[in-house]
Amino acid sequence: xxxxxxxxxxxxxxxxxxxxxxxxxxxxxxxxxxxxxxxxxxxxxxxxxxxxxxxxxxxxxxxxxxxxxxxxxxxxxxxxxxxxxxxxxxxxxxxxxxxxxxxxxxxxxxxxxxxxxxxxxxxxxxxxxxxxxxxxxxxxxxxxxxxxxxxxxxxxxxxxxxxxxxxxxxxxxxxxxxxxxxxxxxxxxxxxxxxxxxxxxxxxxxxxxxxxxxxxxxxxxxxxxxxxxxxxxxxxxxxxxxxxxxxxxxxxxxxxxxxxxxxxxxxxxxxxxxxxxxxxxxxxxxxxxxxxxxxxxxxxxxxxxxxxxxxxxxxxxxxxxxxxxxxxxxxxxxxxxxxxxxxxxxxxxxxxxxxxxxxxxxxxxxxxxxxxxxxxxxxxxxxxxxxxxxxxxxx
Numbered sequence: 001x002x003x004x005x006x007x008x009x010x011x012x013x014x015x016x017x018x019x020x021x022x023x024x025x026x027x028x029x030x031x032x033x034x035x036x037x038x039x040x041x042x043x044x045x046x047x048x049x050x051x052x053x054x055x056x057x058x059x060x061x062x063x064x065x066x067x068x069x070x071x072x073x074x075x076x077x078x079x080x081x082x083x084x085x086x087x088x089x090x091x092x093x094x095x096x097x098x099x100x101x102x103x104x105x106x107x108x109x110x111x112x113x114x115x116x117x118x119x120x121x122x123x124x125x126x127x128x129x130x131x132x133x134x135x136x137x138x139x140x141x142x143x144x145x146x147x148x149x150x151x152x153x154x155x156x157x158x159x160x161x162x163x164x165x166x167x168x169x170x171x172x173x174x175x176x177x178x179x180x181x182x183x184x185x186x187x188x189x190x191x192x193x194x195x196x197x198x199x200x201x202x203x204x205x206x207x208x209x210x211x212x213x214x215x216x217x218x219x220x221x222x223x224x225x226x227x228x229x230x231x232x233x234x235x236x237x238x239x240x241x242x243x244x245x246x247x248x249x250x251x252x253x254x255x256x257x258x259x260x261x262x263x264x265x266x267x268x269x270x271x272x273x274x275x276x277x278x279x280x281x282x283x284x285x286x287x288x289x290x291x292x293x294x295x296x297x298x299x300x301x302x303x304x305x306x307x308x309x310x311x312x313x314x315x316x317x318x319x320x321x322x323x324x325x326x327x328x329x330x331x332x333x334x335x336x337x338x339x340x341x342x343x344x345x346x347x348x349x350x351x352x353x354x355x356x357x358x359x360x361x362x363x364x365x366x367x368x369x370x371x372x373x374x375x376x377x378x379x380x381x382x383x384x385x386x387x388x389x390x391x392x393x394x395x
Contacts, residue, residue: 007048007049008049008050008051008052008055008070009070010043010049010050010055010069010070011069011070011071011072011073011074012043012044012045012046013073013074014068014069014070014071014073014074014075015043015044015050015058015069016044017074017075018058018059018062018064018068018069019040019044019058019062021062021077021099022061022062022063022064022096022099023094023095023096023097023098023099023100024061024062024095024096026040026041028096029058029061029062032057032058032061033050033054033057033058034054035054055069063103080102080103080105080106080109082098082101082102082105082237083105083199083200083201083235083236083237084234084235084236084237084250085236085237086236086237086238086239086250086253086254087195087196087237087238087239088239088251088254089195089239093195097194097195100194101194101196101199101237104188104191104194104199104210105199105201107188108184108186108188108199108201108208108210109201109208111184111186111208111352111356112184112201112203112206112208114356114377115184115206115355115356115359116206118359118360118362118363118368118369118377119359121363121368121369122359122362122363122366122368125205126182126205126206127182127205128182128204128205129181129182129183129204129205129207129230130151130181130182132147132151133147133148133151133181133231134231134232134233135231135232136232137232137252137253137256141256141259141260141263142263142268144228144231144260144263145260145263145264145267146263146267148227148231148264149264149267152177152180152181154173154174154177156267156269156270158173159173159265159297159298160270160296160297162298164295167216167217167295167298168216169216170216170217170220170298171211171216171219171220171223174220174223174224174265175223175353175354176354178209178223178227179353179354179355182205182206182355183206183207183208183209183227183230183355184206184207184208184209184353184355184356185208185209185211185223185353185355186208186209186210186211186351186352186353186356187210187211187212187213187350187351187352187353188210188211188212188351189212189213189351190212190213191210191211191212191213192212192213192214195239196212196237196238196239197211197212197214197218197222197225197238197239198210198211198212198222198223198225198226198237198238199226199236199237199238200226200229200230200234200235200236200238201235202229202230202233202234202235203235207230209223209226209227209230210226211223211226215300216298217294217298217299217300217303218300218303220265220298220299221261221262221265221299221300221303222238222261224260224261224264224265225238225257225258225260225261226238226257227260227261227264228256228257228260228261228264229253229257231260232253232256232257234253236253236254236257238254238257258306259310261303262303262306262307262310263307265297265298265299265303266297266299266303266304266307268311270297271293271297271307271308271311272311274293274296275289275293275308275313277311277312277313278313281309281312281313281314281315282313282314282315282318283314283315283318284314284315284318284322285305285308285313285314285318287301290304290305290308293308300327301327302323302324302327302328302330305318305319305323305327306319346388346389346392348378348379348380348385348389349389349392349393352378352379354393357378357389357393358393360374360377360378361374361389361390361393361394363377364390365390371383371386374386
């Protein structure tokens with residue numbers, strides 16, 4: 001008769017702590033491990049122990065190292081304090097969502113620290129964010145957006161002359177311009193699952209923008225919105241843009257950032273070059289006109305209509321009563337199409353951005369770090385992908 005398999009020496013207190021810290025309910029953990037909730041309770045009380053496979057599943061689900069389950073005591077880890085939450089959902093964030101956002105913020109802050117290490121290894125210091133770009137909540141967003149575009153040298157023609165088939169490139173163009181202001185712009189593809197469009201972690205030097213994998217037009221808007229938080233010196237977690245008058249300070253900040261993003265991506269002078277403002281706002285506007293203008297500027301149809309309302313081209317009621325519910329449903333239901341990168345390493349470069357990737361490649365080329373170190377900084381296990389990135393950066 002075969003001997004029973006030995007019980008894993010898992011610390012039940014650590015097992016329970018890891019689940020609670022991740023904000024995961026017993027029922028969810030049980031479903032992931034393929035057992036009844038009572039089994040998970042038994043594991044956490046020390047009456048039973050998961051199999052190696054079950055323990056590894058839970059470790060991955062809890063975002064903890066597998067070997068941590070065998071620790072003698074619960075790890076003493078500081079909790080990440082989330083930056084201010086400027087989202088205005090009816091349903092507040094639950095423990096799991098909060099924990100996941102803490103992980104995103106922690107990851108972003110880790111990349112910033114890595115960047116500081118790379119600068120130190122190169123014997124350099126990161127440049128500051130351009131002082132002349134900072135604004136106040138009382139500043140006019142139109143003036144602020146013009147000042148930023150002029151400083152960046154981002155001409156309207158560069159944006160509107162992009163062929164329709166290349167409008168998807170606009171987020172990367174905007175990302176490159178913002179990175180040139182010594183901003184660490186990171187991409188976290190699953191951010192939208194957390195009811196979040198972007199994060200701004202303001203600190204000097206190297207403020208951080210994190211954005212997700214929305215439709216290209218929405219990505220560009222989110223990037224401009226989070227950049228607005230930087231020029232206001234205000235860290236934030238942001239969600240779907242909302243417009244309208246309010247006395248709530250947080251909503252005022254979000255409103256300013258939304259209007260800045262719209263003015264930055266759709267300069268008034270350029271929009272009115274294609275559509276002259278009527279004597280009084282139109283009661284409605286055709287979907288074809290909205291789509292044509294949105295395509296011209298590489299933005300979402302919702303962003304374009306909101307901009308036209310702000311420019312008194314069409315009545316606000318048309319947006320609020322007729323089109324807004326439709327646009328929100330479209331954006332929340334957006335699923336990015338499967339895309340094939342020209343090479344596998346580009347996923348790492350896309351996630352970390354040209355600014356960070358360039359620092360890693362520069363330090364490697366200068367002999368300040370080894371290939372192994374470069375791979376660790378990029379989060380790469382296969383050195384072939386690292387070579388692909390180096391060729392791409394140097395080409």
